[in-house]
Amino acid sequence: MSVTAPAGFRAAGVPAGIKASGARDLALIVNDGPRHTAAGVFxxxxxxxxxxLWSQQVLQERSLRAVVLNSGGANACxxxxxFQDTHATAEKVAEVLGVGAIDVAVCSTGLIGERLPMPAVxxxxDSAAAALADTEAAGTDAATAVLTTDSKAKQALATGNGWSVGGFAKGAGMLAPNMATMLSVLTTDxxxxxxxxxxALxxxxxxxxxxxxVDGGTSTNDTVLLLASGASGVEPTADELTEVLTAxxxxxxxxLQGDAEGATKAVDITVRGARTEDDAVHIGRIIAEDNLVKTALFGxxxxxxxxxxxLGRAKAEIDVDRVEIITNDVSLFAGGLPNRDxxxxxxxxxxxxxVVDLxxxxxxxxxxxxxxxxDYVEENSAYSS
Amino acid sequence: MSVTAPAGFRAAGVPAGIKASGARDLALIVNDGPRHTAAGVFxxxxxxxxxxLWSQQVLQERSLRAVVLNSGGANACxxxxxFQDTHATAEKVAEVLGVGAIDVAVCSTGLIGERLPMPAVxxxxDSAAAALADTEAAGTDAATAVLTTDSKAKQALATGNGWSVGGFAKGAGMLAPNMATMLSVLTTDxxxxxxxxxxALxxxxxxxxxxxxVDGGTSTNDTVLLLASGASGVEPTADELTEVLTAxxxxxxxxLQGDAEGATKAVDITVRGARTEDDAVHIGRIIAEDNLVKTALFGxxxxxxxxxxxLGRAKAEIDVDRVEIITNDVSLFAGGLPNRDxxxxxxxxxxxxxVVDLxxxxxxxxxxxxxxxxDYVEENSAYSS
Known part of the structure; x- marks a missing residue:
């Protein structure tokens, strides 16, 4: 159930003293190969x-030996x-592992606009390198060290035929949500x-x-990395890989949805009957980000x-006389008219x-x-994050 | 200080029984001329x-004798x-005033998806027509009858050289905010x-x-109407009219900003140093609608x-190394770096x-x-609106 489940990976998560709380705040994931293929989405x-900026640069080689992640500071703005601090962090990891800095991706999460305490990093x-292990506990330590306002570590595992994909994530989303940073590291053998x-990624x-x-937007740090060790010796088809990665x-x-800051509801918004998938995504997002919809759902x-x-605000084709709106399987609006109480x-x-059927x-x-x-208002107003 | 301040206008606001509370809920504004020029933004x-839909249609003639407005129901969806209900309302006003239905605009605000109680309307x-007067009190009655979650009537007046513009508004915004409907009627002699x-409008x-x-979006009912009676006999230049209308x-x-639902802060977001005005507006809106910014300001x-x-999410040109961010006159970020504590x-x-200077x-x-x-969450989750 972690990044260490696929063969060829070791991980660690340690308290480095970046967070004042003394909680785990630095994670290291090492790909022991034999291959070191990597991909990223930012x-x-x-x-x-x-x-x-650093990780995008080193990923141009499509190869990574390690990823180092910290919570307690986003190192943004x-x-x-x-940038020098990020570079120095990668250099330090490279030195400890005997690889090049160009083989090391870096992820950070926390408050924007403050320098990292580099001696602690x-x-x-060093502590993380000493703690590296291929055990599930080590993977969980890494998944724990990246948490910020999350209430618990988030890990997953799915298997193909003789190979697997493991991973962890923190935060609440990629590209859309801006509730702090979304970071995820996925591994496969x-x-x-x-x-x-x-x-496939x-x-x-x-x-x-x-x-x-969750609330629109995207953070300065959102990153998903995928490392492939090849240690299983099995080469799945692209479709097989995409399927397991998607799972x-x-x-x-x-x-992430279940643990979003202050959320009391998990809301799935399906837009169907759209002319294009982009229209469906766009309309779904408009509804997902509407504060009047969101507060009504809270109530x-x-x-x-x-x-x-x-949905009338969407920059997509809509014919209100054809739209149907269904909540928890009850159709409430159809044919331009209220449908049921x-x-x-x-x-x-x-x-x-x-469900909105166009x-x-x-x-x-x-x-x-x-x-x-x-609770969303409370968590996001009571202290800086 | 009201729609009745410019010469040639009468108004009324009465409790018609549309709202269960028995509060004033129907307003009538009549332009007694000699001219009946009109414009609208929807x-x-x-x-x-x-x-x-009705008011857009009748405004094609660029002439209005009257506007009838109701709270207690949006007559949307x-x-x-x-639509028949709206038409019947305009016909009733036309009959009472001895004009044509095509001379009567209609505005509604309240819950979406419910029919209006037409006997009450x-x-x-009839009651409103009987109460029509050119007094300030009558104007205030009309401004009061359109309120929904507003805590008070909003009226304004500005004068040109021998002529004036008066008006009222309710709700919280046009084109952008979706905290219920924004309706405004402006009059000029x-x-x-x-x-x-x-x-000019x-x-x-x-x-x-x-x-x-206030929170992005735009409602199904947002309308600004402007009626010109010509009763002053003065013809200002287009620039003079625009200036007074803008005031x-x-x-x-x-x-409206000061009375927005649940707001504890009035936040002015100025984007300057932009390549285009559209960029400045777009970036200002992105910041205005960001829930993480808004909750931080609450705190x-x-x-x-x-x-x-x-602002990094904006679809506009940005060079983060040139951006300056100033809050209450203190520059906090400039040249890509934190500027001050x-x-x-x-x-x-x-x-x-x-202030964001690009x-x-x-x-x-x-x-x-x-x-x-x-309070925003409370007001928008505790009951349907």
Whole structure:
């Protein structure tokens, strides 16, 4: 159930003293090979943290020996000195492992705009290197060391025929959510060509991490990395790899949705009958990010009028007389008219399913989201994060 | 200070029994001429309420004798029957005033998806017609009858040389905010050609109502109407009219910002140094709508990192190394680096000024917004609206 489950990987997560709390805050994942193929997907935010700029650069070689991650500081908006800190961190890992800095990706998460305490990071790399192990406990330590406001570690594992994909994630989403950073490291012992690995990661993230949308936006640090050791000796087809990667990513995204800051509801918004998949995704996001929809859901109120209003803002084709809005399997609006009393839809449980059928085409997409609760406001206003 | 201040207008606001509370819920504004020039700006939402569809249609003649407005029901997503209700309301007003239905615009605000209680509306029109007066009190009654979650009536007046513009508004914003509907009626006794009136209204709303952004989006019912009686006999230039209209609209928008649901802060977001005004508006909106920025402001936290993250999501040119972020006159981020300790910016007061200087050009725009508070969540989750 962790990044150490596939053969060829060791991990560690240690308290390096970056966080004042003394909690684990530095993780190291090492790919012992025989192959070191790697791929990455990064934030689309124009303001990119130093570790993102670094990792994008080293990944041009499509090869990684190790990933070092820290919580307790995002190292974003820290200028050339912040980039130097990332570089120095990679150099330190390279030195300890006897590889090149270009073989080491770096991820950071925490408050924007503050420099990392580099002595703590450097000594933390030594501690982590000493603690490296291929055990499940070591993988869990790594998954724990990257947490910020998360309440628990998020790990997943799925197996192919003689090979597997493991991984962990923290935060709440890629490309869309901006509730702190979303970081994920995935590992596989499959034998995969670099181009295939890259394509499979993009295909898997497109329908999983990219469709989690808690409050719009994307952070300065969002990163998903995939390392392939080839240690199983098995070379799956591209489709097989994409399928297993998608299963692991889906599992992680569900855990992120379930643990989103202050959320009291897990809301799945499916837009179907769209002309294009892009339209379906766009409309799903508009609804997912609408604060009036989100607060109504917090109140367990099947206020489909707010959903109609939100989808009317979409930059996509819509014919309101064809639209159908269904909440928890009860159709409330269809043919341009209220369909049934809203009271017939019971949204009091934690899981809410919203379906919007545009009746214009055959494309569909589901966005995973949450409600907007008092706890969300509290957690995001009471202290800096 | 009301729609009755300019010569040639009468108004009324009565309790028609549409709202269960028995509060005033139906307003009537009559233009007694001699001219009946009119212009309107409507929601860009693809899901348009029946009164919006009706009023857009009758305004093709650029002439109005009266506007009837109701709170207690948006008459949106109510199908052909809902449109019939709007039509019947206009017919009733036309009959009472001895004009044509095509001379009567209709505005509604309230819950989406429910039919209006037409007997109450129809008898309310009779009561309103009987109460029509050109007094300030009558104008205030009309301004009061359109309120929903607003805590008070919002009215404004500005004068030209021998003519004036009066008006009221309710709700929280045009084109951007979706906290219930934004409705506004403006009146002037200036003599204005139809094309000039239309152009002046568009110019004024573009920099006022269109730049209030409380929580993104736009409602199904948002409408701004402008009626010109010509009763002053004075014909201002297009620029003079635009200037006075802009003054009244700015005043109303400030009142809407100040009374937004649950807001504890009035937040002005100025983006300057942009290549284009559109870029400045777009970036201002991205920041205004970011829940992490909004919750930080609720907590009086000058968390400029969240502002940097938000603006990095903009679909506009940005060079993070040139960006400067200033909160309440304290520059916190510049040249790609933290500039000063965030503690130096005091955001504990109600008014917060955020300035983002892109240092790329000479265009600027200011978006008026609010924070995201517990009261916002409470007001929007505790009951349907």
């Amino acid at each position: 934030t689309t935010n124009k303001v990119k943290a130093a570790p993102v 820290t200028g050339p000195e912040g 450097v000594s933390g790399v 499959a034998v995969v060509a670099p181009e295939t690995l890259d394509a 993009r295909a898997a993230t497109r329908t999983t991490f990219d469709r989690l949308d 692991v990513s889906t599992d992680l995204v569900r855990q 367990s109120d099947p206020n489909w009028g707010r959903i109609a209003m939100a 809203r009271g017939e839809a019971d949204l009091t449980g934690r899981d809410i399913r919203i 009746h214009l085409g055959d494309q569909t997409a589901t966005i995973l989201s949450t409600d907007l609760s008092h | 929601t860009t939402n693809k899901v348009k309420a029946a009164p919006v 109510t199908g052909p029957e809902g 129809v008898s309310g029109v 200036a003599v204005v050609a139809p094309e000039t009136l239309d152009a 568009r110019a004024a709303t573009r920099t006022t109502f269109d730049r209030l952004d 009244v609209s700015t005043d109303l928008v400030r009142q 009086s936290d000058p968390n400029w990192g969240r502002i940097a993250m938000a 965030r503690g130096e910016a005091d955001l504990t007061g109600r008014d917060i000024r955020i 240092h790329l050009g000479d265009q600027t725009a200011t978006i008026l917004s609010t924070d995201l508070s517990h």
